[in-house]
Every structure is written in C-alpha cells, then in structure tokens.
Amino acid sequence: MAGGRPSEFNKIWNNEDGLLRIAGWARDGLTNEQIAENMGIGLSTLYEWQKRYPEFSDALKTSKEVVDLHVENALLKRALGYEYVECTYEPDKETGEMRITKRITKQVVPDTTAQIFWLKNRKPEDWRDKQQIEHSGEVNIAQTLKAAQERAKT
Structure with a gap:
C-alpha cells in the first residue's frame, strides 16, 4: 500500500x-x-x-x-437599540389551538457599554483610554525641588 x-x-x-x-x-x-x-x-x-x-x-x-x-x-x-414584538398566546376556546391574543412592540434602548466597546475596538485612535501627551521643553527637577522646599519653609 x-x-x-x-x-x-x-x-x-x-x-x-x-x-x-x-x-x-x-x-x-x-x-x-x-x-x-x-x-x-x-x-x-x-x-x-x-x-x-x-x-x-x-x-x-x-x-x-x-x-x-x-x-x-x-x-x-x-x-x-432595537424593537421587537412580544406575543401572548392562549388556547382558542373552540379549537384548543394556541393563538396570538396580544402583540406588543417593545424597545430595547441603546447600550452605552456596547457603544464604548464598539468604538474602542473600531476607532482606537479616537476612543482609547490611554492618551498620548507629548511635552516639549525642559523640566529642571533641581529648580522645582528647591522652589518646593522654599515654599515649605514659609
């Protein structure tokens, strides 16, 4: 074979x-x-x-x-969000077969959690939690510490 x-x-x-x-x-x-x-x-x-x-x-x-x-x-x-129809069924008194006795249109409101999830995944540049912040210039730590110490003395 x-x-x-x-x-x-x-x-x-x-x-x-x-x-x-x-x-x-x-x-x-x-x-x-x-x-x-x-x-x-x-x-x-x-x-x-x-x-x-x-x-x-x-x-x-x-x-x-x-x-x-x-x-x-x-x-x-x-x-x-969306709409749906909810039906109530009851047996027909003559035939015994189930039939619709009531139809109600209901609404499900939009879900903000689902919206946030969708946007964070579909448009991450606009909707991510982490922000990128750029700093230009200098930070003089020694001078900042000295100023803080001066303020603490007074």
Whole structure:
C-alpha cells in the first residue's frame, strides 16, 4: 500500500459527519485547544492537519467566521437599540389551538457599554483610554525641588 497506513484524520474525521462536528464546535465558539481536546488529539496535530487537509482547515475557518459575524451583528444591534414584538398566546376556546391574543412592540434602548466597546475596538485612535501627551521643553527637577522646599519653609 503506497503512502503507508491511513491517518486518524482520514479514518475518523474526513467524512461529512466528522467535518460537521468540527464545524459545529468552531461555530459554538470553542478554541482550537478545546476542539483538539474534543477530537482526542494534541494541539500540534490539529495545526498539522489544518496544513495538510484543506477541507479540515475550511471547516474550522468558515465556521469561526460565521459565529464572529453573528456576534458582531448582535453587538451592533445592542449598541444601537432595537424593537421587537412580544406575543401572548392562549388556547382558542373552540379549537384548543394556541393563538396570538396580544402583540406588543417593545424597545430595547441603546447600550452605552456596547457603544464604548464598539468604538474602542473600531476607532482606537479616537476612543482609547490611554492618551498620548507629548511635552516639549525642559523640566529642571533641581529648580522645582528647591522652589518646593522654599515654599515649605514659609
């Protein structure tokens, strides 16, 4: 048999079900370390398989991108505020089937914490906490200390 024995990846993970499980873990937000642990392999093996098997690499990358986009959209929605419709259901007296008896449009106000987080990450030059202040000129410590001592004597 040319190429030696088949790898564990080909035996267990290189099929529709295996790749779907891997993609699901990535989509659920698991780290590479957690995915490797779920697969029963070391992290170095996971990285090696990513290089060797494009279908494996794609399953991880694409699924992580999808969940990242969902989180970004949810953060933006929360930062800007939104409306939703809340429905109340009750059984119909004649048929017993559940039906909507009340619809209320509710508003979620914009969340300033989400806004700050968004701006600090999207526009760090304008919104970072740490300010860069440049000083030009000289500071004469000896003279400043002498003046402070003079003031302390009086």
